[in-house]
Amino acid sequence: xxxxxxxxxxxxxxxxxxxxxxxxxxxxxxxxxxxxxxxxxxxxxxxxxxxxxxxxxxxxxxxxxxxxxxxxxxxxxxxxxxxxxxxxxxxxxxxxxxxxxxxxxxxxxxxxxxxxxxxxxxxxxxxxxxxxxxxxxxxxxxxxxxxxxxxxxxxxxxxxxxxxxxxxxxxxxxxxxxxxxxxxxxxxxxxxxxxxxxxxxxxxxxxxxxxxxxxxxxxxxxxxxxxxxxxxxxxxxxxxxxxxxxxxxxxxxxxxxxxxxxxxxxxxxxxxxxxxxxxxxxxxxxxxxxxxxxxxxxxxxxxxxxxxxxxxxxxxxxxxxxxxxxxxxxxxxxxxxxxxxxxxxxxxxxxxxxxxxxxxxxxxxxxxxxxxxxxxxxxxxxxxxxxxxxxxxxxxxxxxxxxxxxxxxxxxxxxxxxxxxxxxxxxxxxxxxxxxxxxxxxxxxxxxx
Amino acid sequence: xxxxxxxxxxxxxxxxxxxxxxxxxxxxxxxxxxxxxxxxxxxxxxxxxxxxxxxxxxxxxxxxxxxxxxxxxxxxxxxxxxxxxxxxxxxxxxxxxxxxxxxxxxxxxxxxxxxxxxxxxxxxxxxxxxxxxxxxxxxxxxxxxxxxxxxxxxxxxxxxxxxxxxxxxxxxxxxxxxxxxxxxxxxxxxxxxxxxxxxxxxxxxxxxxxxxxxxxxxxxxxxxxxxxxxxxxxxxxxxxxxxxxxxxxxxxxxxxxxxxxxxxxxxxxxxxxxxxxxxxxxxxxxxxxxxxxxxxxxxxxxxxxxxxxxxxxxxxxxx
Numbered sequence: 005x006x007x008x009x010x011x012x013x014x015x016x017x018x019x020x021x022x023x024x025x026x027x028x029x030x031x032x033x034x035x036x037x038x039x040x041x042x043x044x045x046x047x048x049x050x051x052x053x054x055x056x057x058x059x060x061x062x063x064x065x066x067x068x069x070x071x072x073x074x075x076x077x078x079x080x081x082x083x084x085x086x087x088x089x090x091x092x093x094x095x096x097x098x099x100x101x102x103x104x105x106x107x108x109x110x111x112x113x114x115x116x117x118x119x120x121x122x123x124x125x126x127x128x129x130x131x132x133x134x135x136x137x138x139x140x141x142x143x144x145x146x147x148x149x150x151x152x153x154x155x156x157x158x159x160x161x162x163x164x165x166x167x168x169x170x171x172x173x174x175x176x177x178x179x180x181x182x183x184x185x186x187x188x189x190x191x192x193x194x195x196x197x198x199x200x201x202x203x204x205x206x207x208x209x210x211x212x213x214x215x216x217x218x219x220x221x222x223x224x225x226x227x228x229x230x231x232x233x234x235x236x237x238x239x240x241x242x243x244x245x246x247x248x249x250x251x252x253x254x255x256x257x258x259x260x261x262x263x264x265x266x267x268x269x270x271x272x273x274x275x276x277x278x279x280x281x282x283x284x285x286x287x288x289x290x291x292x293x294x295x296x297x298x299x300x301x302x303x304x305x306x307x308x309x310x311x312x313x314x315x316x317x318x319x320x321x322x323x324x325x326x327x328x329x330x331x332x333x334x335x336x337x338x339x340x341x342x343x344x345x346x347x348x349x350x351x352x353x354x355x356x357x358x359x360x361x362x363x364x365x366x367x368x369x370x371x372x373x374x375x376x377x378x379x380x381x382x383x384x385x386x387x388x389x390x391x392x393x394x395x396x397x398x399x400x401x402x403x404x405x406x407x408x409x410x411x412x413x414x415x416x417x418x419x420x421x422x423x424x425x426x427x428x429x430x431x432x433x434x435x436x437x438x439x440x441x442x443x444x445x446x447x448x449x450x451x452x453x
Numbered sequence: 454x455x456x457x458x459x460x461x462x463x464x465x466x467x468x469x470x471x472x473x474x475x476x477x478x479x480x481x482x483x484x485x486x487x488x489x490x491x492x493x494x495x496x497x498x499x500x501x502x503x504x505x506x507x508x509x510x511x512x513x514x515x516x517x518x519x520x521x522x523x524x525x526x527x528x529x530x531x532x533x534x535x536x537x538x539x540x541x542x543x544x545x546x547x548x549x550x551x552x553x554x555x556x557x558x559x560x561x562x563x564x565x566x567x568x569x570x571x572x573x574x575x576x577x578x579x580x581x582x583x584x585x586x587x588x589x590x591x592x593x594x595x596x597x598x599x600x601x602x603x604x605x606x607x608x609x610x611x612x613x614x615x616x617x618x619x620x621x622x623x624x625x626x627x628x629x630x631x632x633x634x635x636x637x638x639x640x641x642x643x644x645x646x647x648x649x650x651x652x653x654x655x656x657x658x659x660x661x662x663x664x665x666x667x668x669x670x671x672x673x674x675x676x677x678x679x680x681x682x683x684x685x686x687x688x689x690x691x692x693x694x695x696x697x698x699x700x701x702x703x704x705x706x707x708x709x710x711x712x713x714x715x716x717x718x719x720x721x722x723x724x725x726x727x728x729x730x731x732x733x734x735x736x737x738x739x740x741x742x743x744x745x746x747x748x749x750x751x752x753x754x755x756x757x758x759x760x761x762x763x764x765x766x767x768x769x770x771x772x
Contacts, residue, residue, distance in 0.1 A: 109737050112520040129741055133520030221720025222631050273607030275721055276632030285608045411518075411740040418739030419542060424722040431632065433722065446541060453536065 060093035061344035067119045068107050070331055071100040073299045076364045084357050085348070094344050111336065118339040119349065122332050124402055124417075125158055125409035127168030134167045135335040135342060140350050141166040148355070149375030152397040157408045158330050168332035169349055172362070172369035173400065175393045176229045176329060177314040179286060179300045180293035184212045184311075193315030193392075197237065200318050201266050207292055208269040216271035216291030219263070219426050222278040225329065227423045230295045230317075232327035235259045235422060236405055237320025242416055242447055245406050249451050251425075252444045255322065260429050260436045267430040275427050286312075297329075298366045301389070316392045328400030331369065355379075367393045412451050421446045513748035519741035533748035543749060545723050546731040550753075553638065553727060554706045557645045562699055564646065565653020570687075572654065573661045583655075590651035598715040601644050605630035605716065634724035637717050641725050644712045649705075653698050660694040661687065693767060700764035704757055728753050 067085065072078055078100045089096030101107055104121065111117030112133050127134055141159060145151045151159075155170035178200075182191055188206035190199065204215045218226040235241065239255025267274065271291050273281070282294040287308055294300075295317070304312055317326045333352065335345045351357060359381060362369050366383045367390055376382060377395055384394040404413030416422070425443040428434040434442065513533055515526045537543045568586060575582050589597065604611050610630060616622040630640050668686045677685070710729040713719060719726035719734070728749060736746020 106737055109519045109741060113743075126741075129518070130520045133522075220632065221722060222716075222718050224718060272627050273629070273632065276607035276629050278602070278631070278718075281607055284606070288608065290608050415740040415742075418734055420720070420723075424720075427720075428722050431721070433634070442541075449540065 059347070061341065061347065062093050063341040063344060064095035064097070065089070065119065065339075065341055065344055065348060066111075066117045067096065067098045067121075068104050068111060068117060069098060069100045069121045070104050070123070071102050072365065072368055074302060074364060074366075074368060077361055077368065080360055080364060084352070088348055088351055092344065092347070094341070094348075096348070108334075112338075115336075115338040118336055118341060118345050120334050120336065121171065122168055122334045124330050125404075125414050127159070127332050127334050128161055128409060129411045129414055130334070131161060131167065133337050135337045135339070135345070136165050136167070137169055137335055137346065137349065138166040140346060140353070141169055143350070144169070144353055144373060147375075148371075148373035149377075150373070152372045152374065152400070154328060154330075154397050154400045154402070155372035158332060158402055168334040169353060170372045171331050171333045171353065172358075172365075172371050173397060174297050174329040174331065175367035175370045175396050176226075176295055176297055176326070177316060177367075177392060177396075178217075178293055178295050178318075179312060179314055180215075181213070181308075182311050182313045184292040187212065193313065194318050197234070197262060197318045197320045201262065201269070204266060204269040204293075213290060213292040214269065214271045215266075215293040216274050216277070216282055216285055217266070217293070217295050218274055218277040218282045219267075219423065219430055220275050220277050221420045221423055221427065222276065223281065224279075224420060224423065226277070226279060226282060226295060227427075228417060228420075229327045229329065231263075231422050231426045232403070232405075233317045233325065234263060234320070234426070236325035236327075236401065237318070237322055238262060239320075239322035241406060242413070242422065243404065243407060243451055247407060247451065249444060249447045251447055252440045256440055256443075257436060258321065260426065260439065263426050264429055264436070275431050297368055298390070299368075302366060313389050314392050316396065324399045325401060325405070326396075326399050328397065328402060330402060366390060370396065372397050416447055416450045419446060419450065421450075509747040510751055512744045513751045515744045517742075517744040517747075519737070519743055521743075529744075533745050534752065536745070537748060537752060542723050542726060543731060546719075546726040546728050546749075547752075549638070549724070549726055550707060550728045553642060553645070553709070553725075554703060557642050557649065557706050558699060558702050560642070560646045561649045561653050561702060562695065564650045565657055565698075566695075568650060568654035569657035569661055570683075572658050583658075586654060587651045589648050590655075594648065594711045595715065597648065598644060598712050601640075602716060605640050607632065631717050632721055634721055637721055637725050641713050641716055644716065645706060645709060648712075649702060652702065653695075656694055656698040657691055660691040664690045696767045697764065700760055700767065703760050704764070707753060707757060 069078075069081060081100070082098050085096045085098050088094070099107070105123050105126065108117070108120035108122060108126075111120060112130055122130070141151070151170065154173070159166050159168050159170045161167050178193070180193060184207060185191060185193065185203055188203050188210060190203045194200040194203055200215075208214055217230050219231060220227050235256060238259035240251065240253055240257075240259045241255070242249065242251055244250040271285070273285070277285070282291070282296060283300050283303070285291045286294050286296075286300050287303060289308065298314075301309075301312065301314070317324070333349055335342065335349060339345050355376075358369075358371060358376075359379070362371060362376070363381060363383060363386075366387070370393060379385065382394075383390045384392070402409045402413075403417045404410055407413070421443050425439045428439045428442075429436055514528055514530060516529050516532075517526050572579075572583060572586065603609070607627060607629065610628065612630070613622060613626070613628045616628070617624055617626070622628065629636060631637050664687060669682055672682050672686055708729050709727060710733065713725050713727050713730050714733070717725045719730050732746045732749040734746075735749060736743050
């Protein structure tokens with residue numbers, strides 16, 4: 005069991021003091037400052053076991069959770085779980101490695117571990133290797149205003165059984181410089197892709213830092229988020245509603261033509277960005293906009309922090325459709341402590357535990373239950389710069405759209421077919437027709453094999 | 454029991470003493486004792502190398518995915534291998550792997566040879582120089598590649614900055630180290646060569662130090678220049694070690710994973726995709742097709758087997 009040791013107390017006190025000093029030296033995000041001073045300290049208090057104990061389960065639980073770029077998120081989860089374990093007589097161990105997905109795969113294969121935070125549609129691929137958590141999901145839906153459709157797509161298998169609990173999605177937004185965009189007539193961001201292209205063109209003409217939306221196999225998650233969204237919003241898709249490969253279409257052509265025009269007025273490095281390079285470029289003032297989660301916002305300081313904001317991915321000719329990065333909690337079917345596993349998952353998804361994570365996560369974790377949207381404590385209701393994140397899941401989709409996600413759509417995603425199709429056109433490695441043809445062949449090898 | 458029987462019984466060696474005498478008889482035979490000492494090593498090799506390898510071979514003939522119960526696994530013959538023939542990304546990865554390996558190994562041989570010849574002539578601070586040159590090989594791959602990740606950064610590359618200082622690139626030039634297919638492949642090869650050269654250097658240096666100096670003296674007296682001394686004395690002496698090092702490096706380089714995974718993730722558009730990274734992508738990520746991923750990994754075996762046999766042959770000759 006993990007009590008608050010003297011070392012932990014000294015560490016948190018030092019962190020808190022350092023936080024106060026740092027905030028005196030530079031402007032810190034208001035919401036993060038408030039959260040650090042209230043939520044983090046509260047969450048690190050030791051809660052007396054009798055306050056929570058309803059049932060003593062015994063045994064142990066091993067959890068593999070996603071590592072967050074916000075250290076406090078990892079710390080809060082560890083502390084919450086330690087307290088739950090203490091209260092219920094369960095030896096809880098938590099790991100949050102960078103390669104958490106591979107560790108989960110290893111755990112499922114070797115039948116070790118109990119709970120994993122699966123990514124995107126992984127839970128559907130693992131299938132009945134994961135426990136049925138329909139009871140928990142139905143309860144949560146009833147309690148918190150119902151699930152977004154996206155959550156059901158990712159959580160339920162073909163038989164309608166919930167195999168995973170959609171914990172939260174990671175909001176991807178376009179981080180942009182309000183000063184530069186303001187100079188070219190878009191101080192509040194852009195609503196459509198055409199407006200975004202217009203802004204990018206004017207930025208280049210004015211000699212201001214260019215936009216830099218990652219389109220690179222080296223930065224797979226950011227790139228997928230952008231390219232899939234551009235593709236879908238222009239009417240293109242990997243497959244049609246009958247599951248037939250439909251990438252070679254007018255919608256895809258429009259998307260590629262758009263990205264070609266945008267690339268001409270973008271940073272020349274977008275096809276070389278890795279997952280962190282666009283962050284560094286934005287924070288270093290080299291680019292004026294990029295797609296990202298809020299890790300840029302979290303690390304921004306001074307002039308950049310003051311002059312940045314977020315906009316949603318724009319709307320295209322086919323509407324507003326965006327790629328969404330999902331984090332789901334899965335209970336392994338081989339777990340020797342299923343009852344305790346279900347109890348801790350139920351507890352973790354309770355608002356008392358989820359709200360601090362959502363607050364400190366500043367949309368890195370955004371719940372997929374509609375009831376959270378209007379809670380006053382949510383980051384999008386506290387910080388005006390995160391307001392656009394409210395209800396973001398409404399337009400969200402994952403791989404395989406317009407069909408539900410599957411092992412095939414996951415394979416196509418992993419092959420980076422869509423990302424590479426766009427990248428080849430940008431860099432001039434292939435014409436639009438050639439790029440579509442290659443993508444079509446690759447997708448047929450996956451979907452129609 | 455009578456007194457006589459008790460006395461006889463007490464004079465009989467007990468079970469432990471009998472066992473020790475039995476072992477002593479056996480271990481007087483040094484050959485048997487040698488094999489017994491090998492048992493722990495054999496168990497480790499079988500457990501950590503043999504079992505995973507045989508399991509991979511087995512999986513490559515099945516439709517296994519991660520999490521699939523053993524009872525659900527179906528034997529599908531050569532279907533996985535057949536599907537690789539039509540897999541555009543696999544074919545590209547295979548070509549990339551050979552390109553990557555051959556280029557990197559040749560470069561490592563040449564640079565390693567230069568390094569060894571140079572270090573052999575250094576008299577002062579010999580140990581310091583040797584330790585310094587060995588560093589790239591000693592530092593854990595992941596750590597050193599993170600440094601290269603920064604060096605090849607599209608915005609803040611120190612190499613681009615250096616070129617600008619030297620006047621070889623303009624202030625606005627941005628070199629697409631990881632965005633251009635040829636440059637990306639060159640980048641990962643440079644990192645592999647940087648890491649692997651010290652291995653060749655040290656192997657060749659060790660061999661150089663065994664070359665009798667009298668041969669060089671005699672050659673000098675006979676009027677041989679440095680090239681002739683190298684070609685007729687040095688090279689024949691170091692050739693066996695060079696071949697062994699080359700074959701060993703060939704096998705290791707073919708299986709390289711970390712450099713490409715961290716630096717380029719196989720991009721841009723699979724131009725640095727290798728067999729190892731592709732196998733990982735297919736088996737562990739994506740649709741988690743362990744069987745297909747195993748087939749990708751095992752598909753290298755026919756190419757590696759002749760290399761391994763050659764290596765063993767030359768290694769024995771060296772003994």
